[in-house]
Amino acid sequence: AQSVTQLDSQVPVFEEAPVELRCNYSSSVSVYLFWYVQYPNQGLQLLLKYLSGSTLVKGINGFEAEFNKSQTSFHLRKPSVHISDTAEYFCAVSEGAAGNKLTFGGGTRVLVKP
Amino acid sequence: GAGVSQSPRYKVAKRGQDVALRCDPISGHVSLFWYQQALGQGPEFLTYFQNEAQLDKSGLPSDRFFAERPEGSVSTLKIQRTQQEDSAVYLCASSGPQGIRGNTIYFGEGSWLTVV
Numbered sequence: 001a002q003s004v005t006q007l008d009s010q011v012p013v014f015e016e017a018p019v020e021l022r023c024n025y026s027s028s029v030s031v032y033l034f035w036y037v038q039y040p041n042q043g044l045q046l047l048l049k050y051l052s053g054s055t056l057v058k059g060i061n062g063f064e065a066e067f068n069k070s071q072t073s074f075h076l077r078k079p080s081v082h083i084s085d086t087a088e089y090f091c092a093v094s095e096g097a098a099g100n101k102l103t104f105g106g107g108t109r110v111l112v113k114p
Numbered sequence: 115g116a117g118v119s120q121s122p123r124y125k126v127a128k129r130g131q132d133v134a135l136r137c138d139p140i141s142g143h144v145s146l147f148w149y150q151q152a153l154g155q156g157p158e159f160l161t162y163f164q165n166e167a168q169l170d171k172s173g174l175p176s177d178r179f180f181a182e183r184p185e186g187s188v189s190t191l192k193i194q195r196t197q198q199e200d201s202a203v204y205l206c207a208s209s210g211p212q213g214i215r216g217n218t219i220y221f222g223e224g225s226w227l228t229v230v
Contacts, residue, residue, distance in 0.1 A: 004156075036221075043118065043205065043221035044157070090156050100145065101170060102219075104156030 002027040002095050006105035013081055014113050021076040021108045023065075023091030033074040034092040034102065035065055044090065050074065061085070086112045116140075118222035120206050126228045127196045135191045135225045139208030146189050147219065148181055149205040157205055163189060164211070196229045203227070 007022040025031060032051050036044040048059025055067040065076045074091060091105040119138040127133050139146050144165050149157035150173075159173040165186035174181070178196075183189040193200055203224040210217035 006156075041223065043223045044207075045221070046218050092156075100147065100162050101159045101173070102147075102149075102157075103159070106154075106156050 002093050002103045004091050004093050004103055004105035006091055006108050008108050010109045012111045012113060015083055016080050018079050019081050021089050023074045023105060025072050025093045027095055029095050032094045033067060035076050036090045038088045081112050083112050086110060118206055118208050118220050120222040120225050122225060124226045126230060129229055130195050132194045133196055135204050137189045137206030140220055143208035144211045145209045146183060147207040148191050151203040151205055198229050201227055201229045
C-alpha cells in the first residue's frame with residue numbers, strides 16, 4: 001500500500017528566503033506525484049505534478065519539485081518566498097494501479113515572516 | 115459554475131443525527147471525488163464517481179457513510195447516525211474524464227462537520 005510522509009509539520013521562513021518542503025513516499029509500483037496548496041478556509045489547489053519524463057517539475061507561483069526515484073522523494077522548493085505563500089502544503093501520490101485515488105501526506109504548514 | 119460548490123459550508127450535528135452534504139461539480143466534469151480531512155491531517159480518500167457510476171468506494175469508513183450521484187452531476191454524501199469521530203472537513207473535487215493524471219482536479223472549499 002502506498003503512503004506519504006511529510007517530515008516537517010511546520011516550517012517558519014523569512015520573506016525572500018528559500019524554502020524546501022520534504023516529501024517521501026513508499027510504494028512498490030510506479031507512482032504519480034502531486035503537490036497541493038491549501039490557503040486558509042479554501043480548497044486544495046494543484047501546484048504541480050509528476051507523471052513521467054523530466055524529474056524536475058515546475059509549477060505555479062514559482063514552485064518546483066524534483067522526483068528522486070532512488071530516494072523515493074519528491075521535495076518541493078521555492079527560491080524566494082512571499083508573505084502570500086503562507087499556507088499548508090500537501091504532498092500526494094497515486095499508484096499506477098490505484099486509479100484515481102490520491103494518498104496525501106499529513107501536510108506542512110509554511111509561515112512566512114516579514 | 116465557476117468552481118466546485120459545496121453546501122452547507124458549516125454543519126453542527128447532534129450525535130446520532132443524519133446529515134447530507136451536497137457537491138455541485140464544475141459543469142461538464144465527469145469525475146467526482148469525496149475526501150475526508152480531519153483536523154491537522156491530510157485529506158483521506160472516501161469515494162470516486164465517473165458520471166453516475168461509483169467506481170471506487172473503498173475509503174468509506176463504515177456502512178453509515180453513503181454517497182450517490184444519480185444523474186451524473188450533483189453528488190450527495192450522507193452520514194447516518196453521526197458520531198464524534200465523523201467531525202471533519204468533507205472535500206469534494208471534480209475533473210475531466212482523464213482523472214487525476216490527464217486532468218487537473220479542482221477542489222471545493224469543503225463542508226465543515228462538527229458532531230456534538
